[in-house]
Amino acid sequence: RRKELPTPPGPRISLFGLWNGVAMPSSFQWLTYAEWRKTYGSDLIFLNVLRNPILVINSVQVAQDLLEKRSAIYSSRPIRVMQKDVMGFNFLFTGMEYDAWYKEHRTMFHHHFHRNVVQRYQALQQRHANTLLRNLAHTPNETTAAVVLEICYGIHVADAGDEYIALADQALAGISSSGNFGTFFVDYFPLLQYMPAWLPGAKFKREGLKARRLSSRLFNYAFDSVKQKLEEGCPEPSLMTMELESLFRDAPKKSRAEERERIIKDVVATTYAAGSDTTLSTLLSFFLAMVLHPQVQAKAWAELERVVPKDRLPCFGDRDRLPYITCIAWECLRWQPSVNIALGHYSTETDEYKGYRIPKGTTCLANIWAMLHDPMHYPDPSKFDPDRFMDAKLNQSRNINANPEIAFGFGRRICPGRFLALDTIWIVIASTLCSYRICEAVDIRGKEVEPRLEYTTGLIRWVIPCDFLFFIWLNLAALHVRLSIGSFRDVKTQRSWWSLRLVQKVDLCASM
């Protein structure tokens, strides 16, 4: 009977939008998908792209009904030719099919990052937040990567210009560009992967081969150097050494030692790849939000003043007494989600939902952006308003403003690094707001520069590195210089009370 049911509504897709059809969007897909929701009056949009069935899900309800309640058949991943085969990122378990091999990876990851163990990393996260405060003027983007590198490999990154960070930056650009399903034509038409790279029109292949060299270095470089240290008997404790030591200890008992080593290697590389840019993207949105909304910053500052004694920086123990800071973290995740479309979930059986047929082998794309900007659930969605989360009881009774946990995806493939991410975001926001006022940029003539709300496309979105960020760093650098040459009065008169606070706190974190 299912065979007779219609598939959900959606546009007719044709190559490059010819022959009365529309082209698949290759950038900013979440906006087109949200438009299609209005055009077809449905939360489910069905597309057939070169015989690849695709289901776009635009509402939380449908995502929960399918990806969570029926997760037994919606938890695999589609075949990703560009990312896996051309670029060589086949070691990431984010893209593995839902089978026993994948489950071993997820179980190992879970063992080190579930809700009750992430506290063990809080001292390390706090230390890196302090380093960020010191470095804010020069290398603000290294904190999130430094956290995962230290947890996974025990590698302490250099304050600036670290080789591991540079390698991750370059390799992750490849993951992000190929991350949204369907960005590259070869995902729909796998035979294209065999096209010679020199042919005109094979730009994807040339880009892919470049990314392949980087992915292989990302996979091997840190792992090999830490393994060598372990064999020499002088490793720093880390997730990797803990797992390898247990493997070596139990090796005679365990068969499959090679496979187990491969799982460890995959898990640490996946954490390295998945754990830094996502968190950093949210933190950059935080900086933008603070420049645009000084009143939010002032309110946060007042809360920090009330709760955190003047002689120290905030710590995780203050969390329950700093609810507004927590709301800012949630609002950053909602206002500008760093992953707008969850990684594709792949259906392994034909299903029926609300009178529609969802064929086996459908790639389901959850439009997280549309869900977090749905005015029914988040009134005035484009407004950055942390207060929306303050009264959880009232929100629940009105069925609005739920904490945006869906920013981390759905069901059995939900982001397993979310507890670590939330901790990093929280401590960085609390520490930065306690130490700096993030102000509007000033151009060379001393005029304030209006920041632009512009983001890149791709799997992980970035606020476009425009003048506003540059000027924030520049302003902070200038302050550092003034502070270090002891021009204290200057700072105080020009910047008002917060600068005085800055001096105390910067001295404080420098001594940590």
Ligand code: HEM
């Ligand atoms: C703001 C920070 C982050 C956001 C917004 C985010 C978001 C997401 C999303 C949307 C997914 C796909 C979920 C789905 O398919 O339904 C995902 C998967 C994943 N994330 Fe995150 N993530 C963040 C931070 C992290 C961190 C810090 C780590 C590692 C420590 C991490 C590791 C992973 C892994 C391993 C997966 C793949 C899970 C699987 O396929 O089973 N993420 N993340």
